[in-house]
Amino acid sequence: MLLYLFYILSAITVGCALLTIFSKNPVYSVLFVIATFFSIAGHFILLNAQFLAIVQVIVYAGAIMVLFLTVLMYLNLNKSVESSKPLLIKIAAMVSGGLLFLVLIASFKSGLSIAPTSVRGDAGLIKNLGNTLFTEYLFPFEATAVLFLSTMAGAITLTRKK
Amino acid sequence: MEFALLFKILIVVGVFVLTLLVALYSTWAERKVSAIMQDRIGPNRAGPFGLLQPLADGVKMFMKEEIIPGQANRALFILGPCLAMLTAGMTSAIIPWGDVITINPESVPFSEYFTFGESKTYIVQAADINIGILYAFGVVSVGVYGIMIGGWASNNKYSLLGAIRASSQMISYELAMGLSMIAVIMMTGSLSVREIVEQQDGFNWNIWYQPLGFIIFLICAFAETNRAPFDLPECETELIGGYHTEYSSMKLGFFLFAEYFNMFISCAIIAAVYFGGYNFPFMHDLGLSDNAIAIIGIFVFLGKVIFGILFFMWIRWTLPRFRYDQLMKLGWQILIPLAIVNLLFTGLGIIVFK
Amino acid sequence: MKALTNRSKVAVDKELTLMERLYFPAVLKGMMITLRHVFKKSATVKYPEVEKEFAPVYRGHHVLKRDEQGRENCTACGLCAVACPAEAITMTAAERKKGEEKLYREEKYAKVYEINMLRCIFCGLCEEACPKEAIFLTDEIVNASYDRKDFVYGKDKLVEKMDNRIDITKRQKKY
Incomplete structure (x- = not known):
C-alpha cells in the first residue's frame, strides 16, 4: 500500500517537474512547480516527517512561489520575445x-x-527534530539565522532612500 | 464495521455540514447586521425574518448565466474559484469541536453490527494531528493561489491588481500572524490544537496571558480573510470587485462563499487558541457528568465562534478601508516588531514563572 | 468663511498625538457608534403592507378639475404651458359649440391637453399659474411603463371622472 503510494507520488513529482520545464507559459511553469512541492511534501509525510512536510508547504508553496507568481503577473506574457541564443x-x-x-x-x-x-523512522517528528537542531546542529542553525538576518538587513539597506 | 470509523465519518460529515450551514447563514447575518447598524431592516421577504434568503441567493447564483471572457485563460479561470473553495474547506479538519465523549458499547443502538476497540472514548474532531496549527497556516498560505490564479486568468487589469494586492497582503500579514502564534505555542509547548485547548481548562484562557498577541492575531485574521478594513483585493470603489470582477454565476458564488468559510474558520481558530475552545468557566463545579460537559462544550464553542463572526461583521460595518501604503506600513513596521517584542516578553515570562 | 453647520471642524495638518496614532481608541469609539445604532428604531416602512401617508400637498400627477355641475374648468388659456419650466404641457384650444354648455364651463375649451410626464418635474407651477382653478397636482404617483409614449397623458387620463372625484380642498390656497 505504502509502496504504491510512493510510486504514485513519485510519478506525480517527476511528471510535474518535467511539465515545469516543458510548458511554454511561465505561469503554468510556476503552477507545476507548486504541484511538485506539494508532492514532495507528500513524500515527507510518507517518511513520517510531518513537520518538514508542512514547512515545505508553508515556506516554498505558500510564500516563495507566491512571490514568484506575483512577479510573473507583472510581466507582459503576451509578447513572446524568445531570441535565439548564439x-x-x-x-x-x-x-x-x-x-x-x-x-x-x-x-x-x-x-x-x-x-x-x-x-530512524521518527527523526522527522517535531520533538526529535528540535532536539537535534538545538544540540547537535546548534552552530550551523544559528549561523544560518544570522545569515538570514544579514540578508534582510542588506535588502533594507539597498532599498532605503538616500 | 468498526464503531470508531463510523463515529469519525459522522464527525466529518457533521463538521462539513455545519461549516457549510454557518457559512451560508453568515451571508444572511452579514446583511442583517449591516441593516441593523444602518437603521434598516434587511432581508425579510424569503421566509420568516428572511431566513430562506441564503437559499434564494444560492438558487439565483446557480441560475445565472455563466460568462467566461473570450481572452481569459479558460482552465485557470475555472481553477481559481475551485482552489479558493477547496483551501477554505480544508482547515476545518483540525479544529477541536468538543472534548472526548465516552460511549459504552451497550448504549449504542444496533451494537451487534459494530466492532468496538479497547478505548471507549472518542474525540469530537476530524483529525487530531500533532502539527495541527501549522497545518492551518499551511492551508491558509496556499489559499491565496485561488485568488491569484483567478485574478490573473481573468485578463482584466482590475482583477490583476486585486490578485497582486491579495498576494502581497497575504505574505505580509502571515509573518505577524505566525509570530503572534509562536508566543502561544511557546507557552503551551505543543502544536496540536487539541492540546492547546486542553491546557486552557475552565477559565484559564490564553487571552489573559497573551492580550497583545491576540490583538495582533485578530488584525492579521482580518487581513488574511480579506475582510474590511483590509478588503483591498476586492474593494468595489477602486477595483470594481478586484479579483472577481470578471466572474459570474456560481464561480463568483464560490469566491464569495470562500470568504465566509475563511471567516468561520479563523473565528474557530481564534476561539480555540485564545478563548479556551470548548472550555467554559466553572465547568467542573456544575456536578455534571463528563459527557454532558463535553456536549455543552460543543455548544459553548459554537457560541464563541458565532460571537467571533458577529464581531468580524461589526468591525466591517464600522471601519473604513485602509489605504494600501497604510496597510503595508501597519503590517511590516508595526505588527511584526510588536509581535517580536511580544515573543521576547513571553520567553522572559516563561523563564521567570516556570 | 463662516461655517455652514456648528459641527464643522477646520482641517489642520498637525502631527498626530500618541493616542491618535494608537488608532484603537478611535476604533472603539466607532464601534460604540455602530453599537448605538443597533438599538435605534429602523427607519424603513415595509411598503406593500404599510403605506406611508402622503403629505396633503404632495405633488403627484395632474388632474383637470370639473366644477360641481361636471363642466370642465379649463379654458385653454395656455398660462400653465407658459409657466411650465420643463415645457411638458401642450394644448389645442377649440370653441364651445351650441349644446355643449353642460360639458365646458367657458366658451373656449381645450380640445387636446397633453402633459409629458417624462418631462414634468412636478414643481406645481402650472397649478399656481392657472386662473380658473382647473389644473391641480394630486397625491397619485405616475405609473411605470415599458413604453415612452405611455407617459404622454392626454385628456382621457387627466380629466377628473365624475364618479371618482378628487378632493383638492386641502391644496387650494387660502386667501
Whole structure:
C-alpha cells in the first residue's frame, strides 16, 4: 500500500517537474512547480516527517512561489520575445549542464550506499527534530539565522532612500 | 464495521455540514447586521425574518448565466474559484469541536453490527494531528493561489491588481500572524490544537496571558480573510470587485462563499487558541457528568465562534478601508516588531514563572 | 468663511498625538457608534403592507378639475404651458359649440391637453399659474411603463371622472 503510494507520488513529482520545464507559459511553469512541492511534501509525510512536510508547504508553496507568481503577473506574457541564443552560449550551457548532471550522479551513487534501515523512522517528528537542531546542529542553525538576518538587513539597506 | 470509523465519518460529515450551514447563514447575518447598524431592516421577504434568503441567493447564483471572457485563460479561470473553495474547506479538519465523549458499547443502538476497540472514548474532531496549527497556516498560505490564479486568468487589469494586492497582503500579514502564534505555542509547548485547548481548562484562557498577541492575531485574521478594513483585493470603489470582477454565476458564488468559510474558520481558530475552545468557566463545579460537559462544550464553542463572526461583521460595518501604503506600513513596521517584542516578553515570562 | 453647520471642524495638518496614532481608541469609539445604532428604531416602512401617508400637498400627477355641475374648468388659456419650466404641457384650444354648455364651463375649451410626464418635474407651477382653478397636482404617483409614449397623458387620463372625484380642498390656497 505504502509502496504504491510512493510510486504514485513519485510519478506525480517527476511528471510535474518535467511539465515545469516543458510548458511554454511561465505561469503554468510556476503552477507545476507548486504541484511538485506539494508532492514532495507528500513524500515527507510518507517518511513520517510531518513537520518538514508542512514547512515545505508553508515556506516554498505558500510564500516563495507566491512571490514568484506575483512577479510573473507583472510581466507582459503576451509578447513572446524568445531570441535565439548564439551557438557559443548553447555549447556552454550544454557543457555546464552535463557537469551538473555528473555531480548529481556522483552524489546519488554515494547516497545509495546508505542503507534505508539506518534512518530512524521518527527523526522527522517535531520533538526529535528540535532536539537535534538545538544540540547537535546548534552552530550551523544559528549561523544560518544570522545569515538570514544579514540578508534582510542588506535588502533594507539597498532599498532605503538616500 | 468498526464503531470508531463510523463515529469519525459522522464527525466529518457533521463538521462539513455545519461549516457549510454557518457559512451560508453568515451571508444572511452579514446583511442583517449591516441593516441593523444602518437603521434598516434587511432581508425579510424569503421566509420568516428572511431566513430562506441564503437559499434564494444560492438558487439565483446557480441560475445565472455563466460568462467566461473570450481572452481569459479558460482552465485557470475555472481553477481559481475551485482552489479558493477547496483551501477554505480544508482547515476545518483540525479544529477541536468538543472534548472526548465516552460511549459504552451497550448504549449504542444496533451494537451487534459494530466492532468496538479497547478505548471507549472518542474525540469530537476530524483529525487530531500533532502539527495541527501549522497545518492551518499551511492551508491558509496556499489559499491565496485561488485568488491569484483567478485574478490573473481573468485578463482584466482590475482583477490583476486585486490578485497582486491579495498576494502581497497575504505574505505580509502571515509573518505577524505566525509570530503572534509562536508566543502561544511557546507557552503551551505543543502544536496540536487539541492540546492547546486542553491546557486552557475552565477559565484559564490564553487571552489573559497573551492580550497583545491576540490583538495582533485578530488584525492579521482580518487581513488574511480579506475582510474590511483590509478588503483591498476586492474593494468595489477602486477595483470594481478586484479579483472577481470578471466572474459570474456560481464561480463568483464560490469566491464569495470562500470568504465566509475563511471567516468561520479563523473565528474557530481564534476561539480555540485564545478563548479556551470548548472550555467554559466553572465547568467542573456544575456536578455534571463528563459527557454532558463535553456536549455543552460543543455548544459553548459554537457560541464563541458565532460571537467571533458577529464581531468580524461589526468591525466591517464600522471601519473604513485602509489605504494600501497604510496597510503595508501597519503590517511590516508595526505588527511584526510588536509581535517580536511580544515573543521576547513571553520567553522572559516563561523563564521567570516556570 | 463662516461655517455652514456648528459641527464643522477646520482641517489642520498637525502631527498626530500618541493616542491618535494608537488608532484603537478611535476604533472603539466607532464601534460604540455602530453599537448605538443597533438599538435605534429602523427607519424603513415595509411598503406593500404599510403605506406611508402622503403629505396633503404632495405633488403627484395632474388632474383637470370639473366644477360641481361636471363642466370642465379649463379654458385653454395656455398660462400653465407658459409657466411650465420643463415645457411638458401642450394644448389645442377649440370653441364651445351650441349644446355643449353642460360639458365646458367657458366658451373656449381645450380640445387636446397633453402633459409629458417624462418631462414634468412636478414643481406645481402650472397649478399656481392657472386662473380658473382647473389644473391641480394630486397625491397619485405616475405609473411605470415599458413604453415612452405611455407617459404622454392626454385628456382621457387627466380629466377628473365624475364618479371618482378628487378632493383638492386641502391644496387650494387660502386667501
